[in-house]
Amino acid sequence: MISFKVSDMEKQVADLIHGMANDIMRPIARYYDEHEHQKPTELEPFRVIMQAGGMGSGRKKKSGEKKEIKVTDDKIGANVMATVGAEELGWGDVGLMLALPGSGLGNAAIGAVATDEQYERFGQKYAAMAITEPGCGSDASAVSTTAVLDGDEYILNGEKIFVTDGDRCEVVVVWATLDKSKGRAAIKSFIVEKGTPGLTVGKLEHKCGIRASDTAVLILQDCRIPKTNILGDPEIKPEGGFKGVMATFDASRPLVGALALGCARAAYEFTKEALAKEGIEIRYDKPLTKLSAIEKDMLWMEAQLEMIRVITQKAAWMADNGRPNNLEASMAKAKGGKAGNLICQKCVELLGPIGYSQKYLLEKWMRDNKVNDIYEGTQQIQMLVIARRILDYGRDMLA
Amino acid sequence: MSTFSLDEDQRQIKESMESFAADELRPISRDCDEKFSIPPEFLEKTWGLGLTANIIPETYGGYGFNRSCLNNVIMAEALAYGDLSLSLAAMAPNLFVLPLLEMGTDAQKQKYLPTFCGDKYKVGTLAIMEHSISFDPFDVKTKAVLNKDHYVINGEKCLVPMADTAEYFLVIASTDKGTNAFIVDKNTAGMSLVEKEKNMGLNALPLHMIAFKDCKVPVENRLGGDKGIDYTRLLCLSRIGLSATMVGVSQAVLDYSIKYAKERVAFGHPIATRQSIAFMLADAAIEIEGIRSMTWKAAWTADQGEAMKNELLRISYLTKTYAAEQAFKISDYGVSILGGHGLIREHNIELWFRNARAFSMLEGLAMA
Numbered sequence: 001m002i003s004f005k006v007s008d009m010e011k012q013v014a015d016l017i018h019g020m021a022n023d024i025m026r027p028i029a030r031y032y033d034e035h036e037h038q039k040p041t042e043l044e045p046f047r048v049i050m051q052a053g054g055m056g057s058g059r060k061k062k063s064g065e066k067k068e069i070k071v072t073d074d075k076i077g078a079n080v081m082a083t084v085g086a087e088e089l090g091w092g093d094v095g096l097m098l099a100l101p102g103s104g105l106g107n108a109a110i111g112a113v114a115t116d117e118q119y120e121r122f123g124q125k126y127a128a129m130a131i132t133e134p135g136c137g138s139d140a141s142a143v144s145t146t147a148v149l150d151g152d153e154y155i156l157n158g159e160k161i162f163v164t165d166g167d168r169c170e171v172v173v174v175w176a177t178l179d180k181s182k183g184r185a186a187i188k189s190f191i192v193e194k195g196t197p198g199l200t201v202g203k204l205e206h207k208c209g210i211r212a213s214d215t216a217v218l219i220l221q222d223c224r225i226p227k228t229n230i231l232g233d234p235e236i237k238p239e240g241g242f243k244g245v246m247a248t249f250d251a252s253r254p255l256v257g258a259l260a261l262g263c264a265r266a267a268y269e270f271t272k273e274a275l276a277k278e279g280i281e282i283r284y285d286k287p288l289t290k291l292s293a294i295e296k297d298m299l300w301m302e303a304q305l306e307m308i309r310v311i312t313q314k315a316a317w318m319a320d321n322g323r324p325n326n327l328e329a330s331m332a333k334a335k336g337g338k339a340g341n342l343i344c345q346k347c348v349e350l351l352g353p354i355g356y357s358q359k360y361l362l363e364k365w366m367r368d369n370k371v372n373d374i375y376e377g378t379q380q381i382q383m384l385v386i387a388r389r390i391l392d393y394g395r396d397m398l399a
Numbered sequence: 400m401s402t403f404s405l406d407e408d409q410r411q412i413k414e415s416m417e418s419f420a421a422d423e424l425r426p427i428s429r430d431c432d433e434k435f436s437i438p439p440e441f442l443e444k445t446w447g448l449g450l451t452a453n454i455i456p457e458t459y460g461g462y463g464f465n466r467s468c469l470n471n472v473i474m475a476e477a478l479a480y481g482d483l484s485l486s487l488a489a490m491a492p493n494l495f496v497l498p499l500l501e502m503g504t505d506a507q508k509q510k511y512l513p514t515f516c517g518d519k520y521k522v523g524t525l526a527i528m529e530h531s532i533s534f535d536p537f538d539v540k541t542k543a544v545l546n547k548d549h550y551v552i553n554g555e556k557c558l559v560p561m562a563d564t565a566e567y568f569l570v571i572a573s574t575d576k577g578t579n580a581f582i583v584d585k586n587t588a589g590m591s592l593v594e595k596e597k598n599m600g601l602n603a604l605p606l607h608m609i610a611f612k613d614c615k616v617p618v619e620n621r622l623g624g625d626k627g628i629d630y631t632r633l634l635c636l637s638r639i640g641l642s643a644t645m646v647g648v649s650q651a652v653l654d655y656s657i658k659y660a661k662e663r664v665a666f667g668h669p670i671a672t673r674q675s676i677a678f679m680l681a682d683a684a685i686e687i688e689g690i691r692s693m694t695w696k697a698a699w700t701a702d703q704g705e706a707m708k709n710e711l712l713r714i715s716y717l718t719k720t721y722a723a724e725q726a727f728k729i730s731d732y733g734v735s736i737l738g739g740h741g742l743i744r745e746h747n748i749e750l751w752f753r754n755a756r757a758f759s760m761l762e763g764l765a766m767a
Contacts, residue, residue: 002409002469003402004696010400073404080400284716285631289533303721306714307689310696313401314688321404331685387677390684391657398672 021092032212077320090262095212105129128169130160147176166216198223209367254315257336260372264343334382337373420481428482431603445489446520460516471767479647484603495523527763543572562607580622589614600753638719640765645726723758730755
């Protein structure tokens with residue numbers, strides 16, 4: 001069935017998270033923007049929500065258990081609920097959302113791939129994901145951090161940058177290669193606990209936006225971890241391994257789209273209110289020649305918001321209902337990131353000095369939203385993913 | 400929660416309309432555009448599909464199938480994928496029939512609907528647009544003034560589909576009690592065909608300018624009788640129908656362009672292997688995904704009736720405006736991707752480009 005009815009459950013979750021975003025995040029948003037490396041202490045109420053809502057964390061299946069993919073039509077699952085939550089959290093504050101313990105890719109990976117024993121040890125820990133290095137970002141398969149097996153331990157060496165929660169986390173999920181000559185099949189992830197000798201936090205970045213979220217450099221120097229800390233399957237399989245890790249993006253990309261949507265919606269609502277105070281209303285019954293320029297811009301932005309929402313919901317619905325959604329997930333992230341940013345940027349432009357001023361949060365939202373078009377696969381990478389998919393081309397055909 | 404799976408009826412509609420579009424619309428598309436005409440056997444074939452009779456209840460002689468805006472949207476997209484002008488011609492009777500079904504009095508339904516349940520294609524049409532720089536459907540210049548037992552209509556309409564063969568016209572005119580629709584029979588004195596239009600595109604669909612000069616129309620011909628109509632809803636249903644055709648045309652452009660770009664070799668490789676081309680295709684794919692889902696959402700909203708009345712105007716306005724912009728942009732990509740060949744009247748691309756430019760200014764022409 002085709003339906004766009006908002007279920008009571010979604011409405012309740014949206015209202016709850018919106019309330020918390022409004023009451024807890026908004027009042028502290030500027031403070032943590034100005035105190036970049038200070039850890040927010042006010043976010044504890046969100047931990048319960050995170051655990052209940054399975055945003056990123058949460059156990060997908062027990063290890064060894066073959067996940068039965070059942071195609072359904074109207075299951076409201078974790079992905080749909082997470083999209084609802086992500087939009088409201090993005091509306092609240094993108095930076096503070098990223099600073100929520102357990103909200104990131106690290107916990108998602110552990111939830112998805114860990115053995116039962118590993119999940120027992122690390123499932124409830126605040127995890128960060130460390131992939132990017134000074135020499136590779138988009139090209140995740142060019143990871144140079146090495147993991148060498150030495151008896152009962154792996155020895156990790158390398159440098160990771162742009163690690164969200166890198167300082168505040170309790171464990172780090174580190175992508176490293178078992179054998180660089182074997183390419184992407186040899187790339188695995190390893191759990192490294194904070195405090196392990198050989199793991200140090202280098203600098204904390206000073207950023208344009210999302211300053212509430214700490215972004216760290218991590219240095220691994222002869223860092224020894226138990227060999228049981230290799231996440232999932234230790235064998236180098238020619239196919240499957242790398243793809244499996246990339247598949248977690250199919251779940252997270254719609255969420256990034258929803259996050260960008262929430263932030264853009266905040267900007268749009270603020271702008272609409274500001275215009276209303278000046279007597280400028282947005283009308284849905286005027287032809288081109290009777291629309292003011294600013295009204296036309298607002299209507300265009302409102303249409304984009306509608307589109308981002310409907311395509312992120314579709315990608316999430318597909319994930320919850322047993323349908324492969326690699327293409328749609330990428331589209332959701334691409335559109336959300338691009339249009340979400342255009343909206344925030346346009347709103348600052350439209351509101352002149354008010355838009356630019358730090359007396360209001362609007363300028364911050366523009367600075368915050370830009371990351372949503374960059375991390376988890378840049379806009380340009382998403383376009384490549386989508387293009388390859390619709391052209392039925394591999395990496396070798398379309399670089 | 401938003402769900403996106405077609406039900407059994409919708410799957411059937413989609414499959415059969417896609418098949419029909421591939422077999423009967425696309426192959427004659429270019430020829431009809433060049434000749435500014437539709438072969439009569441085409442209209443008989445579409446009539447045979449029962450597109451109009453299907454939505455008419457059995458009491459009036461129709462097949463009485465489940466009618467919904469969503470079903471109509473799925474049909475419209477599939478047909479427009481074959482050819483826009485021909486799809487609008489195929490669906491033209493619904494311009495008259497659908498408003499009658501939704502908003503007509505029992506007497507009006509009884510009088511006019513059976514006409515559309517027979518064996519032969521019957522033309523009904525909607526006259527709404529006016530020839531100006533930016534037609535405002537909420538400020539219609541054609542006026543209908545009440546004079547005892549009849550209305551007197553004065554004004555001019557343009558872009559009226561198939562006015563030369565229409566049995567009945569639904570004419571949108573403003574009265575002192577708001578905008579209304581009037582049923583006007585084809586030979587009514589005071590209504591005349593001014594000229595057959597020649598536009599940038601939509602060539603195969605006969606479009607006419609018509610004029611009303613002291614055209615007298617009985618009071619009973621005001622659609623909805625004393626109650627009148629929900630004009631905003633009528634407009635929204637039209638916009639949603641148009642949006643569906645925009646999705647169909649956009650998809651046609653994308654599919655054609657992908658095929659071309661994979662075959663066309665330049666500098667030793669298919670041009671699809673270049674990011675400049677591939678990214679246009681990816682952008683088109685994203686936007687089509689968006690405008691299709693937005694159109695479905697608007698159609699679903701229409702199907703909720705009174706419960707979502709306030710939301711309908713907003714969502715169909717935003718959807719139609721945005722889809723029109725994207726559809727044209729996508730058609731422009733198509734021409735660019737085909738390069739010089741995109742300008743030649745052998746590939747359908749330039750036809751779709753000329754047709755797509757119409758979307759942003761159109762009202763009427765479709766009804767879902």
